[in-house]
């Protein structure tokens with residue numbers, strides 16, 4: 001094993017020793033109950049299977065047949081989740097084919113961050129992760145199940161499902177992906193037309209035409225944003241079948257993989273001989289594997305919060321120093337938009353997950369000795385699924401990249417370190433995704449332009465007052481303030497200024513989209529303005545220095561001046577009401593800091 005990866009793993013194990021052992025003893029207590037529906041009364045059970053077919057009722061009466069809960073995030077809003085509409089019946093049939101039963105345990109809400117990007121609804125996005133976790137628990141709390149299938153792909157849905165699932169860590173569970181849409185117009189072309197629109201060079205019709213050619217059908221959007229980062233993380237953590245992440249929805253392999261996932265979870269229940277509870281698949285080593293894979297591919301910055309929250313739900317304590325130290329040791333092996341021109345289909349075609357896992361295993365950068373839903377040992381994830389004589393089988397993946405501009409090898413990395421860097425300084429701690437930032441733009445020192453809302457950028461840009469070196473500071477965007485929306489609407493404006501040759505950067509206690517990229521952005525700034533963060537005292541003209549090579553984030557104003565300043569008011573009246581935001585006030589105020597995962601589940605910290 002690489003010494004840094006081993007050292008970080010060891011310190012996470014040590015730091016988590018007490019919380020992890022409490023979690024595992026709770027898991028074992030739950031497992032000791034045996035077949036969970038046996039704890040139900042006849043009345044409970046009768047309600048539980050009242051609507052089932054007679055053959056299903058017979059199976060459920062017996063305590064020797066597995067019942068699998070399906071938790072689905074189907075809706076028509078997310079192109080990625082739309083294929084799930086037909087999955088429950090297919091999965092139920094697959095379970096019956098192996099003598100088990102399946103029931104839909106819950107439908108969970110799912111927000112499409114593309115639909116709400118730049119809109120008031122985006123202020124519910126991060127909060128929806130907590131709602132999804134709780135909704136998953138509501139479904140599984142019927143205690144009718146011996147395992148579960150989790151149907152979710154996008155941004156907050158995978159972390160929400162996984163956090164909820166880990167409260168039932170005694171059950172085996174698999175994620176069931178649905179795959180990316182086929183490639184449309186290149187993401188870079190879409191971004192170019194957006195910048196033209198921001199400059200008034202094309203009209204709305206031209207912009208909508210381009211957007212519709214990019215997002216054109218069912219399936220996950222093809223950029224390497226949070227959704228596809230989730231898929232890569234799940235697969236490297238052994239939580240979905242090898243090579244299942246990036247098979248398109250209409251590929252014949254797709255349904256075979258989904259049916260196989262259903263059959264596999266039935267095999268992994270405590271009724272069989274391969275009992276593999278999800279709370280043991282998620283352990284310190286698999287969490288490190290997920291972080292390393294994220295870093296090696298320049299994945300979404302959102303996962304610097306989601307992975308922390310997921311790990312904590314399993315009693316594992318991870319922080320940004322772990323990310324930062326691993327990033328220094330993990331080379332960048334993939335260039336997928338926004339970190340390059342290719343999209344996720346190109347990554348898959350170049351060798352995809354099988355080749356990535358092979359490179360990382362061969363380099364000692366990820367742990368092989370882990371439990372997975374496909375069996376013990378991660379080496380099996382260097383294989384990929386194929387239909388051979390009408391049957392689903394796994395064959396060795398390629399050992400040589402088919403496109404070294406997209407997916408490269410350890411001996412020829414795109415960068416010697418990973419795509420994410422931790423920034424520290426008098427403003428606090430923040431993360432920056434450097435994999436998408438041109439080398440010449442990684443050190444920025446310029447005067448601040450302070451705004452309270454990303455929508456102010458449009459007028460400022462059009463007035464020409466941003467046509468200079470500047471650091472745009474957007475404050476009052478933290479979890480407790482307005483739910484920490486993505487500020488991706490800033491990207492075309494800042495990207496245009498950067499293309500004009502100005503040295504620009506962003507500093508915010510908010511966050512960006514996984515699809516944001518080329519402009520240096522110090523995000524997730526902790527402490528946020530509402531929590532007394534120094535960002536609340538930044539004024540127009542203050543000079544800020546961001547150095548992504550050394551990890552420095554400094555407000556170059558002397559202490560005395562700062563001490564005499566009063567913090568700017570974080571005006572939240574526009575975030576408190578409207579679009580349902582009034583329902584989320586208590587949840588928003590309960591969120592922890594971004595570095596601790598922006599979690600509402602702090603109760604877990606007392607439990608384990």
Ligand SMILES: O=C(O)[C@H](O)[C@@H](O)[C@H](O)[C@H](O)COP(=O)(O)O
Pocket residue numbers: 112113114115117155224225226227300302486488512513514515
């Ligand atoms: O974190 C992410 O990956 C984003 O939230 C992504 O899910 C969102 O949909 C982007 O906003 C889409 O990109 P555009 O807004 O550029 O289409």
Ligand code: SF4
Pocket residue numbers: 077078079080081111112113114115154155219220221225227
């Ligand atoms: S990737 Fe983003 S835009 Fe695409 S379906 Fe998922 S949430 Fe929506």
